[in-house]
């Protein structure tokens with residue numbers, strides 16, 4: 514197994530939301546607080562970016578062209594070439610929140626959640642966020658409220674379970690998932706990161722993905738790790754370490770979906786800490802030789 518840097522310091526704030534675009538062999542990711550969407554071309558090695566006028570929590574391609582982004586409190590469609598953004602839905606009207614992580618489910622519906630504004634990483638007013646879905650017909654549904662940091666999403670191989678992270682309780686939740694109606698029910702804890710004594714070693718669960726064996730790969734923010742968990746037992750199976758502490762999310766990519774791409778944040782480090790301790794903060798990493806695979810990511814079908 515080896516970890517390499519593919520985009521050194523690609524993000525200047527919070528690198529997040531990696532999405533492998535199979536058709537173009539590019540990796541999309543966001544730099545949340547900078548308001549930037551990045552596109553790294555694995556063939557040419559070029560990293561291009563587009564700047565939007567609010568924070569951007571996630572990016573995901575649309576079947577019809579362009580991308581969906583979580584822009585401030587809006588779900589918006591972005592046309593990269595035209596540098597044009599169209600707001601489709603606005604949420605949390607009375608609240609001081611922003612969209613954070615988002616991802617499409619196996620039927621092409623978009624799921625995304627919000628969080629309160631952090632005064633520094635992981636410090637924020639709790640319970641201000643909600644989890645939403647944007648149906649393929651463009652309607653918005655609210656599924657959960659009182660979320661603190663809405664984060665990673667993943668679905669089981671049989672599409673009957675949805676996994677979802679709220680970073681502050683430090684839990685990966687499982688729900689029964691009805692792919693036809695898009696309803697979630699029967700919330701339980703799949704992985705519990707444990708009590709305060711485990712913050713040092715495991716950090717906060719952040720973004721995640723699943724492999725073809727149905728195991729979850731969870732980025733452990735502030736621990737500099739991505740950990741593979743068995744979602745049936747909640748047990749840690751394997752751990753991959755990175756030369757940056759604020760690991761935020763991961764996805765499988767590459768021609769065979771056997772490479773794990775990992776984003777991380779720089780926000781919260783002083784310039785001195787960045788220079789002397791974590792000069793790779795904000796970079797995008799690639800892990801090869803894991804011996805597991807993911808599969809093509811879902812896109813918005815609306």
Ligand SMILES: O=C(O)[C@H](O)[C@@H](O)[C@H](O)[C@H](O)CO
Pocket residue numbers: 527529545613614631634635636662663664680717718719720734761
């Ligand atoms: O990456 C994210 O999802 C958030 O936007 C970040 O702010 C951090 O990860 C969070 O502080 C720890 O969970």
Ligand SMILES: [Zn+2]
Pocket residue numbers: 529613614664665719720761762
């Ligand atoms: Zn996240």
